[in-house]
Structure formats: C-alpha cells, structure tokens
Amino acid sequence: MSGTAAVALGVLAALGLQGVSTGAVAAEARTAAVAPAAPQARTGGTGTYTAGARADGPVRSEVHKLALTADGRRKATLSRRTTEPFGLLGVSWPDAGAAIKGTIEARTRSAETGAWSDWITLEPYAPGLDGVRPAERGSTEPVWVGRSNGAEVRVSDGASAGVLPAGLRLDMVDPDLDAGTSASGAGASGTSASGTAAAGSDVAGVEPAVFSAATGTSATGTSATGTSAAAREAAEIEPGPPSTVPQPPVVTRAEWGADESLDDEGPIYLEKGVIKAVFVHHTTDADYNCADSAAIVRAIHVYHVKTNGWRDLGYNFLVDKCGTIFEGRQGGIDQPVMGAHTYGFNSESTSVAIIGDYTNTAASSAALEATARVAAYKLGQYGGNPAGTTSLVAGATQTNYAGQAFVAGQSYTFNQISGHRDGFNTECPGAKLYPQLPAIRTLAAGPVQNLKVSSVGGGAFAVDAGYETPGPVSVNWSTSTPSSLISKFELLADGRPVATTAPAARTAATTLTVPGIHKLAVKAYHQSGATTTTAAVNVNVPAPKTFVPVTPQRVMDTRSGLGVPKAKVGAKGVVTLQVTGTAGVPATGVGAVVLNVTATAPTELSYVSVYPNGTTRTSASNLNVVEGLTVPNLVIVPVVNGKVDFYNNAGTVDLVADITGYFSTTGEGSTHVNLGPERVMDTRSGLGVPKAKVGAKGVVTLQVAGANGVPAENVTAVVLNVTATNVTDLTYVSVYPDGTTRTSASNLNVVEGQVAPNLVIVPVVNGKVSFYNNAGSLDLVADITGYFTSGGEGASHINLGPKRVMDTRSGLGVPKAKVGPAGVVTLQVAGVNGVPATGVTAVVLNVTATDPTALSYVSVYPDGTTRTSASNLNVVAGQTVPNLVIVPVVNGKVSFYNNAGSVDLVADITGYFRK
Incomplete structure (x- = not known):
C-alpha cells in the first residue's frame, strides 16, 4: 500500500449548517438538476441529489469572497448587500493561529423569497485540524444557508483586550457553477453589487484547473470503491480487505461532482492499515432538502480546501437525513483512508458525518440506518464489532467534552462506534444524536430487533x-x-x-x-x-375426520330458549351453542358438526354467519335474509371449545338449529364418496317415488341404497339437495331416516309459490330416507351428490375456513362480472386458499346467488364434466339465496351455471374431502 501515514491530529470540530435561514427553507421548494446517471437510483428518498452535477465531469464550484470592514480593534462588519449566488458561507482570516474570542454572526437573503434570515452564529475552528498546512487559514465552521444572493456579517471581539485578526473576509461557496449571475448582473469579475472588489488575489469567479480524467466520472472507469481503476493501478493500491457485511450503496465522489483538481496531494492511509473505530459527527443544521445533499457535500469540500487550506474534505463519509451515503475524503471507499475528523485519534479510525444539526432534534431513522451500515461495513473489514470496544492511542494531550483527559502516546478505551465528543472537547455530534449512538451500535451489530x-x-x-x-x-x-x-x-x-x-x-x-x-x-x-x-x-x-350421522333433532331455538337464551339475536349480536356432549354428540373427538340452521322472523335485511367459537369471524356468511322471510341452510362448521357461534348482522332475528351428524377425529365414523350430482327423486314426474304432490302431513319414502350408484350395504348417510316447488301453503319439510320417529327438526321452510332448495345430509336406515310435508301440498325434488360409507373406501373431511373464495361482484376467484343466461364461471379450488393441490375429492362451499334479474336456477358441478339436470339454488328476481354445496372436484376446479337472466355468485369454503 502506497502512502506514508503520519499520526494526523486533524479534527473537524463541527461543520456548520446552522441557523434556520429563509434561504434554507426556500430550498425545500427548489427542484434540483439531476446528477449523473449512476446516482439517480440512489436518491436518498426525497429527490435528485442536487443542482449542478453533470454527466461530463465534476461541478466546478466557486468561492465568492468579500472583505469585512474593521475598525482596527474590536469590530468588523460587512454591510447588508447583494452578492453572487451561494449556498454555504463562513468567515476566514489569513493567520490560522489568531483567535476570535467574541462573536461571529451572519445572515443571508433567500434567492427565492428575498427574505432575510435570522442572525446565525458561526463557531471558529481550532488551528491544525488537518495537520500542519502551510496554506491554512483561520476560519469558522461552514454553514449551509440554501440558495442565497445577499449577506451581512458582524464580528465582535467582545470584552477581550485583544484585537481582531487582520484580513477578515466572508467566503461564500456556490456549489453549482451553472447557477448564473446574481440579480445585480455581477459576473465572473468578482465585483459585488456595491461595486467593491472582493478581498484577496483569488477573487470570485476564478476558474479551477482542468479536471483530471484519471479521477473522473463513472464513465471513465470509476470502480464501486470510488477510485478509478487507472488511478488505483497507478498508485499500486490493492483492493481493501473484504468485509463481513455488505458494502452499502454509496454516492461516489465522481457521482456527487467532486472537483478532483482541488485535491492534487492524494490521500493518506492509516499507518497500520487498520480501522479500529468509527467516529460519528454532525454538521449542525437539520433544515435542508435532501435534493440539496450533494450540493452541501460539494460546498463543504470546496470550503475545506479553498478556505481552510486542507488537502481534502475532512470526513470519510457523509449521510443525509434521507439515508443517502456520500463518499467523503478521497482514497477509496474500501480503503483505510486517513481523515481529518477527530483530533488526536484520526490515525486508527474513520468517520461518518450526519448532515444536520442534532443539538435539539434527533437524527432520522434513515440516517441512523445508513450510518450503521457504513460503520458495520468499515469495521467488518478489520474484524471489528460495532457493539464492542477498542483501544486507541492518543495523538495529542487534551480533554474531551466529558472532562476525560488524554495524554499523547497513551492508550484509551473507546466504543468502536463513538461520538466526536468522546475524543475531543466539542458538543458534536449533538445533544440529541449522541444518545442515539447505542441505537446505531445495535443496528450495526445486531441481532434483529423486536422480531x-x-x-x-x-x-x-x-x-x-x-x-x-x-x-x-x-x-x-x-x-x-x-x-x-x-x-x-x-x-x-x-x-x-x-x-x-x-x-x-x-x-x-x-x-x-x-x-x-x-x-x-x-x-x-x-x-x-x-x-x-x-x-x-x-x-x-387435525387428523382427517369421518362422519357420524345422528337422528336429526333440534338443538337450538332462540324462540323457546333451547340451547341458548330465549331472545332474538340483535344487530351485531352473537349467540354461542354448546354442541359437544349433547344430542348424541360426544364430549371429545369432534372436529365439526352438521347443522341445519334456520333464520326466521327477521326484522331487516341481514345475513347470518356460523363459525367456530373462539375464532375471528371472517366475511363468509351462511344465510341471507329479508324482513319476514324464513330461510334455512345446511352448515358444516368446525368445533372449537366444544361450541359454535352464530352472528346476526342487522335488525333482529330468531335462529333455529337442527343437528344431523358430526365429524369425528377418532376414526369411528364414515368416509365420503362423491356421486353425481344426479336427480334421484321428482314427485312431478314420478322419479323415485309416486307421481303426486305431497299433501299436508304427507310422507314419501325414497330408496337410496342399492340404487343410482349407491351401494346396497355400508351406507350410513346420503347427501341430497332437496327442492320444494309448487307450494300451496306456508309449510316446512323434514327429511329423516326411514323407520325412525320424526323429530321437530326441519330442513326446508317455504311459503306459497316459493321454490326453495336446501342441502341435506340424512342418515340411512333400511336403505331409505323419508320426506315429510307439514301443510298444504308441494312437489319435492332430490338430487344426490354423494354418500357416506362405513366401508372405508371414501374420503375424510378436513375443516377449512369459513373463507370467501369467490365473488363475481369484486372479481375474487373469477372475472368481475355477473353470470349471464346459460353462463358458466369456473373456480380453481385445489392448490389455493388452503386446499391441497392434489388428493382432494370434493369441496364444501356455501354458495349465494344475489341480485338475480330473472327467475333462474344455479347448478354447481365438477369442471370438465357434463352438467346434469340437478340444480343447487333456485332464485327469483331481486332475491338473495344461499345453499350449501358438496361438489366433486375434477381438474382442481368446480363450475357454476346460471340458467336465465344474470346473477352475482358468491362462494365461501368451509372444508374439503381428501383420501
């Protein structure tokens, strides 16, 4: 590694970005020009880097200089005047060793608004901050004030008996060469609006030297480390050591438009080539736009070199409040470059300056994150631990901000991520940022927090x-x-x-x-x-569940207080029913129950959801009701805590539930076999039963075992979609096992002229099931969709949901559009919404038809099969009708057919069957 590293005593006490100037405020509204192509992807979060960075080379910034008028002893001033455009200022004097013990203040005029800022206090630098520099001048810290075109300065030596240094001047940095002339028309001659030439031989407007291509923009071969390949080869610089953490994105010097012609001495590298600590700084003003961050960095660079006489910008890295990281002192992002940042401890450390004033305001999360990433990367190159400590040898005898004394040549313990004040007598990095250093250490060292x-x-x-x-x-x-x-x-x-x-x-x-x-x-x-x-x-x-049929019986009725309190369920109301340990259902080993739920006497348009107790109710619903209408629907609902919950959305309603079976987790039940859908009974045509309406108190009995593909033996229950039509009176229909005493349980509730379907899972006794009509007369139609067998060849039930999987109103699962006459939509059910991609024989869906425009019916059937005459829902214009469907799955899909008019269809899944 080339370069001899001297023990540098340099320090940047606190770069100034002070005072809430109106120029800085106005800068928030300024749209900046775009930097070269490479950095545009790293904007820091709020905009382009700044005005002026150009694709054809660096930004050649200007320093405008105006002499102060002194009284020869204790006061010096610069009267309020129009100036060349500038964005950063400071006061300097030729004798670096001369001290000003009083106050130095400036104020500026915003180029956008014309308003003058409050007075800004400028703090002097100590001499020798970048080592022994023959051209070093005494100066204050630089202050970013935003785009300005006017200035006023006052300096007082206060109560001291000394005199002010000779040659005081105001240095104003314009980081954008293309900003143009001031409103007064002054050009490159350096003449101010007052007609007075700027002090010094290098007046404003002097052109910098020609830019060196060896350290130019990315187009000339700049590497990710910020130093061009040619320059690195010429200097015999090997790539820096790899780090244990990734290098974060860094805006290189070429990208932020550094004028490398100012830095003709080259970098100095740490003598031992090892970075043991990272010192965190601030630059003392938080009121800036991140779009100006690169301009601020350029201005600080120019000020440090042209005004202070340093070899280069003092900091190794700078970070803005939006989290953009800028390469500071030249020499390579991956190299142990000697900076001028922490007096007495530069020879074993690097630095990160967070742009802004953190005396009264904490640094942003983005700035802390970026600082942590830089620190972790640099320490990771040398086996450091961002949360650990290290020993640094003092290069000077001094006292830090906390009063700790250091003696040159002796070793002292530091956090590997420390604040400027830990090594030097300064408030930097600010009263609010310093307490954030532990957070930076944690971010850099890990582990991941609050997971x-x-x-x-x-x-x-x-x-x-x-x-x-x-x-x-x-x-x-x-x-x-x-x-x-x-x-x-x-x-x-x-x-x-x-x-x-x-x-x-x-x-x-x-x-x-x-x-x-x-x-x-x-x-x-x-x-x-x-x-x-x-x-x-x-x-x-849970283990796969098998079905155990029970004799249908009523288990809940809010009208009489059966199973739940005697009271209607109000708006947003919930009632909870104990289902295990009653009505033939065991106390344990129950995964789900099969209930026929009926909503009656509703007072308002509403819906009812039945869901597992102790779970969060989803958007799925089971019944949709209108005022005065009685609506039943079959529900297969998982059991949690031995209970199920019933929710009513609006108005009040009475709820009735009849149980027909349960799904057991112990394996003693029956498995499901798909069949159909196929029509097996129709009293209108005499299919399966005599051709005749079923009269009041009438019963018809259907042979199900040994017919229509159902085995003659081992059938424990059948799944039927039963439809009542041509109804002459208010009545109900009960479907129950042949040869058993019919209970009060019902399956359909209908009124005169209504067509109403409902799914029924009914136990099989003697190979038959019976159908009872209470009043008037009606026709009954039954479509079989499957059966349960004790033979073991079927599929077991798996709970899922309830969860909405299809809605033509919103485009969920299928295209967003009503299903038209003779229209079909197909829903993918396998491999989505928690359903396995393979092994699924059937799904359990609660299907709702809403907003129908005509008398119609809806059929749900396996994809890729020929639709039969079986139907699942019968609707009339304007009515909302739900029905449970157990439908076989072919090709992983199921299809929905609408016969007439148009209708929206909604489907909620409650489970599936799997072999």
Whole structure:
C-alpha cells in the first residue's frame, strides 16, 4: 500500500449548517438538476441529489469572497448587500493561529423569497485540524444557508483586550457553477453589487484547473470503491480487505461532482492499515432538502480546501437525513483512508458525518440506518464489532467534552462506534444524536430487533392459545430492524427450516402434512451473522375426520330458549351453542358438526354467519335474509371449545338449529364418496317415488341404497339437495331416516309459490330416507351428490375456513362480472386458499346467488364434466339465496351455471374431502 501515514491530529470540530435561514427553507421548494446517471437510483428518498452535477465531469464550484470592514480593534462588519449566488458561507482570516474570542454572526437573503434570515452564529475552528498546512487559514465552521444572493456579517471581539485578526473576509461557496449571475448582473469579475472588489488575489469567479480524467466520472472507469481503476493501478493500491457485511450503496465522489483538481496531494492511509473505530459527527443544521445533499457535500469540500487550506474534505463519509451515503475524503471507499475528523485519534479510525444539526432534534431513522451500515461495513473489514470496544492511542494531550483527559502516546478505551465528543472537547455530534449512538451500535451489530410473529393465516385459524390448519399455513412477522441490515429470514417448523425468504419479506408459507401440534417460529439473520428467533406458535393439524350421522333433532331455538337464551339475536349480536356432549354428540373427538340452521322472523335485511367459537369471524356468511322471510341452510362448521357461534348482522332475528351428524377425529365414523350430482327423486314426474304432490302431513319414502350408484350395504348417510316447488301453503319439510320417529327438526321452510332448495345430509336406515310435508301440498325434488360409507373406501373431511373464495361482484376467484343466461364461471379450488393441490375429492362451499334479474336456477358441478339436470339454488328476481354445496372436484376446479337472466355468485369454503 502506497502512502506514508503520519499520526494526523486533524479534527473537524463541527461543520456548520446552522441557523434556520429563509434561504434554507426556500430550498425545500427548489427542484434540483439531476446528477449523473449512476446516482439517480440512489436518491436518498426525497429527490435528485442536487443542482449542478453533470454527466461530463465534476461541478466546478466557486468561492465568492468579500472583505469585512474593521475598525482596527474590536469590530468588523460587512454591510447588508447583494452578492453572487451561494449556498454555504463562513468567515476566514489569513493567520490560522489568531483567535476570535467574541462573536461571529451572519445572515443571508433567500434567492427565492428575498427574505432575510435570522442572525446565525458561526463557531471558529481550532488551528491544525488537518495537520500542519502551510496554506491554512483561520476560519469558522461552514454553514449551509440554501440558495442565497445577499449577506451581512458582524464580528465582535467582545470584552477581550485583544484585537481582531487582520484580513477578515466572508467566503461564500456556490456549489453549482451553472447557477448564473446574481440579480445585480455581477459576473465572473468578482465585483459585488456595491461595486467593491472582493478581498484577496483569488477573487470570485476564478476558474479551477482542468479536471483530471484519471479521477473522473463513472464513465471513465470509476470502480464501486470510488477510485478509478487507472488511478488505483497507478498508485499500486490493492483492493481493501473484504468485509463481513455488505458494502452499502454509496454516492461516489465522481457521482456527487467532486472537483478532483482541488485535491492534487492524494490521500493518506492509516499507518497500520487498520480501522479500529468509527467516529460519528454532525454538521449542525437539520433544515435542508435532501435534493440539496450533494450540493452541501460539494460546498463543504470546496470550503475545506479553498478556505481552510486542507488537502481534502475532512470526513470519510457523509449521510443525509434521507439515508443517502456520500463518499467523503478521497482514497477509496474500501480503503483505510486517513481523515481529518477527530483530533488526536484520526490515525486508527474513520468517520461518518450526519448532515444536520442534532443539538435539539434527533437524527432520522434513515440516517441512523445508513450510518450503521457504513460503520458495520468499515469495521467488518478489520474484524471489528460495532457493539464492542477498542483501544486507541492518543495523538495529542487534551480533554474531551466529558472532562476525560488524554495524554499523547497513551492508550484509551473507546466504543468502536463513538461520538466526536468522546475524543475531543466539542458538543458534536449533538445533544440529541449522541444518545442515539447505542441505537446505531445495535443496528450495526445486531441481532434483529423486536422480531415477533404478527399473525398466522393461509388456511390456519385461531383455536384456543394456538391455531389449526388442514395443512397450509402462512406466518407473518414484524421487526423494527430495517431490511437493509438483514440477510434473510427462515420459517422454522419444529426447529427445522422449511422456507427461506429475502430480507424485505415479512411472510412465509409452508404445508404441514403430519397430524398433530407443530411449533412454528421465524428466525432472522442479521447481516453481522447474529440471529434472533421468535417465540413459537402452536399450529395443530387435525387428523382427517369421518362422519357420524345422528337422528336429526333440534338443538337450538332462540324462540323457546333451547340451547341458548330465549331472545332474538340483535344487530351485531352473537349467540354461542354448546354442541359437544349433547344430542348424541360426544364430549371429545369432534372436529365439526352438521347443522341445519334456520333464520326466521327477521326484522331487516341481514345475513347470518356460523363459525367456530373462539375464532375471528371472517366475511363468509351462511344465510341471507329479508324482513319476514324464513330461510334455512345446511352448515358444516368446525368445533372449537366444544361450541359454535352464530352472528346476526342487522335488525333482529330468531335462529333455529337442527343437528344431523358430526365429524369425528377418532376414526369411528364414515368416509365420503362423491356421486353425481344426479336427480334421484321428482314427485312431478314420478322419479323415485309416486307421481303426486305431497299433501299436508304427507310422507314419501325414497330408496337410496342399492340404487343410482349407491351401494346396497355400508351406507350410513346420503347427501341430497332437496327442492320444494309448487307450494300451496306456508309449510316446512323434514327429511329423516326411514323407520325412525320424526323429530321437530326441519330442513326446508317455504311459503306459497316459493321454490326453495336446501342441502341435506340424512342418515340411512333400511336403505331409505323419508320426506315429510307439514301443510298444504308441494312437489319435492332430490338430487344426490354423494354418500357416506362405513366401508372405508371414501374420503375424510378436513375443516377449512369459513373463507370467501369467490365473488363475481369484486372479481375474487373469477372475472368481475355477473353470470349471464346459460353462463358458466369456473373456480380453481385445489392448490389455493388452503386446499391441497392434489388428493382432494370434493369441496364444501356455501354458495349465494344475489341480485338475480330473472327467475333462474344455479347448478354447481365438477369442471370438465357434463352438467346434469340437478340444480343447487333456485332464485327469483331481486332475491338473495344461499345453499350449501358438496361438489366433486375434477381438474382442481368446480363450475357454476346460471340458467336465465344474470346473477352475482358468491362462494365461501368451509372444508374439503381428501383420501
């Protein structure tokens, strides 16, 4: 490595960006020109880097200089005047060793508004900040004031007995050569609006030297490290050591428009070539637009070289409040470049300056994140630990801000990420930023902070203190650590990785195939290698369930107080029914129950949802009712805590529930076999039963076993879609096992002239089922969709949802459009919404037809098959009708047919059958 590293004592006490000037405020509204092509992708969050950075080379900034008028002893002034355009200012004098013990103040006029700022106090630099420099001048810190064209300065030596230094002048940096002349018409001659020439031989408007192509823009071969390949080769500079963490995006000197002709001495590298600490600084004003950040960096660079006489910009890196990182002192982003930032400790450290004043305001999260990334990268090159400590040898005898004394040549312990004040007597990096250093250390060192599981979904639903899923599950999480500091996440199932995601991801999914309780957690990998794992959540995969039929019987009636309190269910009201341990249902081992639910005497347009107790109700609904109408619907609902909940959305309604069976997790029940859909009974034509209406108190009996594809033996229950039509009176229909005593349970409730379907799962006794009509006369139609067998050849039931999977009104699952006459829409059910991609024989859907425009019927049938005459819903114009459907799955899809008019269709899934 070339370059001899001297023990540099340089320091930047606190670069000024002080005072809330109107020029700075106006800069917020200024639209800046775009930087060269490379940096446009790294805008820092609020806009382009700044005005002036050009594709054909650096921005050759100007320094306008105006002499102050002194009284020869204690006061010097610059009267209020129009000036050349500028954005940063400071006061300087020839003798670097001369001190001003009084006050130095300036104020500026905004080029946009013409308003003058408040007085800004300028703090003097100590001499020798960048080592021994023959051309060094005494000066104040520079102050960014935004686009300005007027200035006024006053200097007072206060109560001291000394005199002010000779040759005081105001230095104004215009970081944009193309900004044009001032309103007064002054040009490159350096004459101010008052007609007085600027003090000094190098008056405003002097052109810089020709830009060196060896250190030019990216077009000349600048590497990612900020130094061109040619320059690195000429200087025999090897690439810096690799870091344990990624290098963050950095706006290189070429990209922010550094005028490299100012820096003809070349960089100095640390003598031992090892960075042991990072010192954090601020530049003392938070009121700036991030679009001006590159201009601020250019202005500081020019001021340090042209005014202070330093070899280069003092800081190694600068960060703006939007999180954009800028390369500071030249020599290579990946190199241990000697900076001029922390007096006495430069020879073993690097620096990051956060642009802004953090005396009264804390630094932004974006700035802290960017600072952490730079610090972690630089320390990672040398085996450092951002959360650790190190030993630094003092290069000067001095005292820091806290009063700790340092003696040159002795070693002292520092945090590897320290503040400027830890090494020097300065308030920098500010009273509000200094307490944020621990946060920077944590961000840089890890682990990932505040990592927690926020929700579980993807087919899983909350049960007790955990979740239940038929297999598919997604886990969502949150963290306060920015993604840029994270390497990856892993989803763990029972301690083993089952999915890996990118740093920005906050969700991962998997499918659990083994029944039982699984522990899911998220493991985060910080870029430092530190890991964090969330607390595990319990996710249960229940064993497949088999069906156990029970004699249909009433288990809930809000009119009489059966099962629940005697009272209508009000708007947003919920009633909870205990289903296990009653009505032939065992106390344990029950995964779901089959209920025929009826809503009666509703007072308003509403819907009813039936869902597992203790879970969050979804948008799925089971019944849609209108005032005065009685509506039944079959429900297969998972059981949690032995209970199910019933929700009414609006008005008041009475609810009735009749149980026809349950799904057991113990394996003693029957499995499901698809069949049809096929019409097996029609009293209008004499199909399956005599051709005749069923009269009042009339019963017809249908042979189901040994007919229509149903086996003669081992059939425990059949699944029928039963429709009542040609109704002459208010009545109800009950479907029950042949040879048994009919209970009060009902399946359909109809009024004169109504056509009403409902799904029925009815136990089979003697191979038959019976149909009872209470009043008047009606025709009955039955379509079979499957049966349950004790032979073991069928499929088991898996709970899922309830969850909305299709809605033609919104385009969910199918195109957004009503289904027209003879129209068909096809829904993908396998491999989505928690349903496995393979092995699914049938799905359980609650299908709702709404906003029909004509008398019609809807059929739900397996995709790719010929639709039969069977129907599932019968609708009339303006009516909303729901019905449960157990439909076979072919090609992973099911189809929905509408016969006449147009209608919107909605489908909610409640489970599926799988072999």
